[in-house]
Amino acid sequence: MTDITDHLRSELRHRIRPMGGRNPRERGRSATPLELLYDLTYVVAFAAASDQLAEQLAHGDIWPALGAYVFAIWAVSWAWLNFTWFASAYDNDDLVSRLGTIVQMIGVIVLTYGLPVSFERAAHGESPNNLLMVLGYIIMRVPQILLWLRAARQDPDHRRNAVSYVVIISIAQVGWLLTAIIPLPVAVTVGALVVLAFFEMVAPVLATRWYGFSPWNAGHLAERFSLLTIITIGEVIAGTTSAVGVLTQKTGWSVEAVLIASSGLITAAAVWWTYFLVPSRLILERRPERAFPWRYAHLALFGSITAIGAGLHLTTMAMESGGVSLLGVALALAVPLATTIALIFLTWSVLLRSFDLTHLPLLLITLAPLAAAVVVGAMTHPGEAIDLEQPGTLTALSVVVGLVALGAVVEVVGHELVGFRHTLRAWRDDLDASPLSAVEPDPS
Incomplete structure (x- = not known):
């Protein structure tokens, strides 16, 4: 009875808990209600990207539409992937984790509001990047920086890996913001977007080779x-x-x-x-x-x-x-x-x-x-x-x-x-x- 009471207290009182890392070999690990709630925002994001692609194709703007679509899907999917990667390793469902996830959900919606602007700009021969999308993306990623810092402090065995993610995400966010506020030729801006996306995908692989892995569950x-x-x-x-x-x-x-x-x-x-x-x-x-x-x-x-x-x-x-x-x-x-x-x-x-x-x-x-x-x-x-x-x-x-x-x-x-x-x-x-x-x- 005591064990059940302690478990129920843990389930009902979401105080701040240690973030020492999950067991990467835990069998039967399943998605949490918080992760499922987070995914609901992506229903909206994918639907918006799909609708915008269809509208631009209907107008005959095929290649600009495809370019804007690839950019949108990458931004949405990459942010989701990074949230999932962290949650698999460190989710403890405490107050800080819940609030951080909710803030990231807000970022998804803000980014979604920027999708029509992105497709419209692409149709007019401009960069699909825009400040509203970037702000949404940053809102999605900044809580992850704070959560990785927390993991670095409380999980000494994987500290170097966690710090590497903090550095990578921080550098990328500065880069995304600069591409949105500095007026550059379209070709230069698009090139910068490709470089930043490539950096975000390759840097974690290299960091993991150098500093070890985080305790994610396959x-x-x-x-x-x-x-x-x-x-x-x-x-x-x-x-x-x-x-x-x-x-x-x-x-x-x-x-x-x-x-x-x-x-x-x-x-x-x-x-x-x-x-x-x-x-x-x-x-x-x-x-x-x-x-x-x-x-x-x-x-x-x-x-x-x-x-x-x-x-x-x-x-x-x-x-x-x-x-x-x-x-x-x-x-x-x-x-x-x-x-x-x-x-x-x-x-x-x-x-x-x-x-x-x-x-x-x-x-x-x-x-x-x-x-x-x-x-x-x-x-x-x-x-x-x-x-x-x-x-x-x-x-x-x-x-x-x-x-x-x-x-x-x-x-x-x-x-x-x-x-x-x-x-x-x-x-x-x-x-x-x-x-x-x-x-x-x-x-x-």
Whole structure:
């Protein structure tokens, strides 16, 4: 009874507690309610980036839109990744940690408010960076500086690593602020943004090699990244709901509307299915040193999945106001899905340190329906905007969305029939090649 009372007191009274580091080998570690609350702000951020991408594509600003989108997704995803990395190592759910997390949530929302400005500036040939985005990003990162300082003071075993994160994050924030307030030529500013992003990603890897790792939990990280992946898949469902809602308002329910609705949901389910065909948690718990390249692959994966939702939002805009050809819609759906499938394969290869060429036939078969969707889009009223009043347009649109969904389904079926054997073989080969990792991961 005393143990239960002490545990309940700890759960209910969130006073300041020691931050000595979590056990990196703790089994069954799962996401906390605070982490799940934090993730809710990213639902808004990813949705805003998806909507802005769709709007700019509808206006024909393809390359500026893609540039602004990559910048936005990187900023949002990188801040989330750093929060998750710290929480996995030091989350003690005390008063300071909770308040620091809430401040970071405010930063996510401020950054989200800056996204429309970012895309608009890019469309006019300017840098996608702007002061509002930078302020939001800084609000997200400054609490992490303070928390890493706290960890450095209270966890002497990992002090040098924690201090290195303080230095890296501080230098980066000064750099981001300078790019927003100093008027420079667009090319110079964009170059500076690329250098800063590269610095933020590479410096922690080097610091970990020199000063050791923080006590993050590999299994916990696998769960956290999978949860954010599910959030990005939610954009596909939201895009499907929006597109079908507009269609039924214009034409009522029809066979085509049902096909588009089911195809969009099938695409979302198939992406989810494909992602979880990679046994990330199992492998990372045994090979924690592989978490570094694995996490970087997710930065692109979050963007590609969210972009599928943007393609569906673009479909909605095309049906509402026109201005977008069926070919444009087909490309906006097929390209991000193909990218997503390729990135999941890359994630598999990074985790298992294997590049299995026997996956290539399955990949080509998966891409065939996506290529067919693009062909249908190109052949249906070429050069003309989507007009649901034109005969055959609605049918062609439903066929395009259906073919995209078919490509996702082929990937799932192919893995369930034959692909899983490749994973088992690669895992056995990996076990034979080297012993399991030591208790403390070595990112080298």
